[in-house]
């Protein structure tokens with residue numbers, strides 16, 4: 001997934017991950033959480049022919065396709081994009097987690113083990129649509145647990161400001177197997193895009209912040225950044 005999907009990622013991690021594996025992709029607005037995830041999973045799906053489900057809660061499919069066009073990224077046909085932004089308008093009392101769970105079960109039934117990748121964009125959007133109380137936290141825990149039992153590579157996109165912890169509601173960071181933090185660093189009047197692995201269970205990885213570049217539809221590791 002990582003080594004095949006991101007150019008020079010083998011310099012950052014010593015071995016790749018095996019599903020089930022749940023990673024948080026965190027970062028501030030514009031740090032390319034969406035582009036990074038789309039590019040990595042597209043590469044994976046093109047290479048393996050497996051099936052992936054991308055669930056967008058805050059951005060319309062139209063907007064996602066514009067992002068891809070701008071990056072020169074062609075989405076594979078074996079990636080299904082589901083737009084929850086439409087549902088949001090129709091039904092305010094909607095249980096998004098339950099809906100998403102059913103959708104995953106449906107594709108598991110239809111595709112079996114070919115269905116291997118699931119992305120949720122984003123966790124913050126789900127939280128903003130529901131009241132977050134103890135009940136919701138339990139539900140989210142159950143949802144993460146469910147994702148793990150499905151044997152999927154899961155990427156949960158999570159907004160996060162620099163210096164903040166990865167968890168939005170207290171426990172996501174502990175439940176996740178991996179945390180990949182994307183960022184924007186200001187250097188010499190310029191903004192540099194960065195990637196830093198904060199956590200990756202079962203993998204020996206670099207702790208350094210890496211400069212990255214996204215061009216012609218793929219993410220490239222440029223090398224570690226030093227202060």
Ligand SMILES: Nc1ncnc2c1ncn2[C@@H]1O[C@H](COP(=O)(O)OP(=O)(O)OP(=O)(O)O)[C@@H](O)[C@H]1O
Nearest residue numbers: 028029030031032033034035036067070071214215
């Ligand atoms: N063709 C391109 N090549 C490189 N960078 C681009 C290109 N097109 C857009 N960008 C950059 O991508 C950024 C948006 O990326 P993306 O939508 O993936 O970020 P995000 O972290 O998901 O943001 P949000 O929190 O708003 O969802 C833009 O702000 C712009 O800097």
Ligand SMILES: [Mg+2]
Nearest residue numbers: 033034035121
């Ligand atoms: Mg986004």
